[in-house]
Amino acid sequence: MARARCWCRAGTAMTDFVRALRRALAVLVMLALPALSVRAAGDGTLLDTYLKDLSTWSADFTQVTEDERGARVGTGAGRLVIVRPGRFRWESSVRRGEPPVQLMVADGKNLWSLDYDLEQATVKPQEEVLPQSPAMLLAGGSDLRSGFTVEAGGRRDGHDWVVVRPKQAESDFREARFGFRSGVLALLVVVDKLGQRSTLTFSNVRRNPAVDPALVSFTLPQGVDLIGTPVPP
Structure with missing residues (x-):
């Protein structure tokens, strides 16, 4: 039985939050690319430098x-x-x-979404639900610039900015701004096609930490309903 919890006004806010969260994921999944073609010296941005040799990343x-x-x-x-x-x-x-209240796990094949309060999970192929061009973003060795414009955004509010804009008109977002402080990713601002803005502030950022493989795999909890059929390994 699902746990009873009244969100009242928070219900609508939570729906908006989850939608914004998915848009942010569409941007952050760029960090999960196997490799990015780093530009020649003098033509790269802080984002290029940050992604180079990145294997794992974690933050609150x-x-x-x-x-x-x-x-x-x-x-x-x-x-x-x-x-x-x-x-x-x-x-x-x-x-x-x-x-x-919400857990999302991408295991390389499937995107699992668990709603703790509804005791309900959904699963969909990653390529269907992540960025607007998942084959380009998730496939190995793709160049970020084949689907996005990437530009240095100058320094503002103590951060050095990199602006990423999708080339495809049907993208879920209009632009994403990565804010770096002392070379560390500290802020991400995502603006959608309607002008809604989601600002993520990162703390306890760790680059290339040891990660338990169980964290990026999903086991359906007992008593939780599953909607969808996972792509086999």
């Missing part, structure tokens, strides 16, 4: 989502672990310190 995050008028419509917090190629774990709650 807080997320604030605002509509096109700048009004706050959702908040969240959680932890993200990335293992290249193409695997990650994203666990989120409404506020830091509260029990998780």
Whole structure:
């Protein structure tokens, strides 16, 4: 039986948060690429440098989502672990310190999504639900610039920025801005096609930490309903 919990006004905010979370994942999955073609000296950005030789990455995050008028419509917090190629774990709650409400695990073949309160999980092939061009983003050895424009965005608010814009009009997002502080990824701002803005602030960032493989695999908990059929290994 699903646990009874009344979200009241938080229900709509949580829906907006999960939608924004998926858009952010469409951007962050770029970090899970097996390899990126780093540009020649003098032509690269901080993002190119940061992704070079990256095998694993982890961070805590807080997320604030605002509509096109700048009004706050959702908040969240959680932890993200990335293992290249193409695997990650994203666990989120409404506020830091509260029990998780949503878990997403990409195991390289499938994207699993678990709603703790509904005691319900869904599974879909990663290539169907991650970025707008998953074959290009998740396939090995692809060049980020084959599907995106990547430009240095200057220095502002104590961060050095890199701006990424998709070349495909049907993309889920208009632009993503990666903010680096002292060479470490500290902020990610994602703007969708309607102007909604999601800002993720990272803390406890670790580059190439040891990661338990179990974190990027998924086992259906007992008593949880599964919707969908996973792609076999």
